[in-house]
Amino acid sequence: MKLENKPTSITLQNFTTESGAFYATLNLSFQVFGPALHTAPIVLVNHALTGNSQVVGESGWWNDLIGEDKTIDTNKYTILAFNVPGNGFDDTIIENYLDFNTRDIAKIFIQGIHFLKIKQLYAIIGGSVGGGIAWEIAALEPKITQHLIPIATDWKSTDWLIANCFLQEQILNNSSKPIEDARIHAMLCYRTPESFKSKFQRTTNEELAIFNIESWLCHHGEKLQKRFQLSSYKLMNQLLKTIDITRNSGSFEEIASKIEAAIHIIGIDSDLFFTVSENRATYEELKKYKNNVTYQEIVSIHGHDAFLIEYEQLDNLLASIF
Structure with missing residues (x-):
């Protein structure tokens, strides 16, 4: 096999x-x-x-x-x-x-x-x-x-999905850290307020002096930046926007x-x-x-x-x- x-x-x-x-x-x-x-x-x-x-x-x-x-x-x-x-x-x-x-x-x-x-x-x-x-x-x-x-x-x-893809495209084309920033926004759409609440409970990362939700979002942005290309993100976002x-x-x-x-x-x-x-x-x-x-x-x-x-x-x- x-x-x-x-x-x-x-x-x-x-x-x-x-x-x-x-x-x-x-x-x-x-x-x-x-x-x-x-x-x-x-x-x-x-x-x-x-x-x-x-x-x-x-x-x-x-x-x-x-x-x-x-x-x-x-x-x-x-x-x-x-x-x-x-x-x-x-x-x-x-x-x-x-x-x-x-x-x-x-x-x-x-x-x-x-x-x-x-x-x-x-x-x-x-x-x-x-x-x-x-x-x-x-x-x-x-x-x-x-x-x-x-x-x-x-x-x-x-329309809701197209709007979010439009915002993703704006970030990907205009941000100084496009993949990281687009990913941070995307994670807010992939999860829910309840999901974040159950996971983080407004806790803070003492070492970084920020909320754990913030360090988690930054981590996801950095992780994707290391393995994904900007051109790939733009293309896949375009596909998400054009299903019909x-x-x-x-x-x-x-x-x-x-x-x-x-x-x-x-x-x-x-x-x-x-x-x-x-x-x-x-x-x-x-x-x-x-x-x-x-x-x-x-x-x-x-x-x-x-x-x-x-x-x-x-x-x-x-x-x-x-």
Whole structure:
């Protein structure tokens, strides 16, 4: 059994983005975990904003959910994970981040799936912007997967989300410490007032003479600055802002009703980014013309980041699929 490997690259030729930008070549890298491709059902895992294809292993970001004898068991399922071109993990840099939207990345991933001669996936799963890319893939290729599992996300970026991404972009373009400052702001959206209260209780760091919440935010900013590139942050933020399966392509009903996959929406009751009211509205709309759709909720004080924290709940919610 091959559990993990180094990223492998595919070179895509002559790609034109929706905005009309032409790329003669684009590097698409990926990793495969578990059984070799075509020997077991394949699960495509889409990474979130600061993530990458290293889903499991020593520095795997979803080790608690995916791996040997885990919820998504790498003894039973082949895990495929692409890197969003420009996320920095494979040294591919994209400076012109405004060239791309979320659907472009979905098209690139679909080209990768076809290149690997995959006829159908067992499931596509992703949290946050990774879930948005999952929605876009299913909208473009309605027969591509048996299960679509968007977690802490939605089929579109709301005004609230666009506003926060706009502020992120302002910080990234104008701050003297762009990655650190943008990350500090982002953490306020990823968590909740209740989460901070339970963790910090207004305590102070005597050594630094600041509040512990402040030192924690600075730590997160510095940590990301060491491992993430500015161009990558700008691009991924742009993708978070541009999720919309209906852009220039018809109504939600027209597009979603064609998706053949069973759709399993998982929201987080305290998510400030992709709110449960939007998730529930999506579910209610889908129910009108699809019978293979479910909606479930993670209950947590931790907000948007709960999909990376509440593993036991996620395990229970996903058990019937895997």
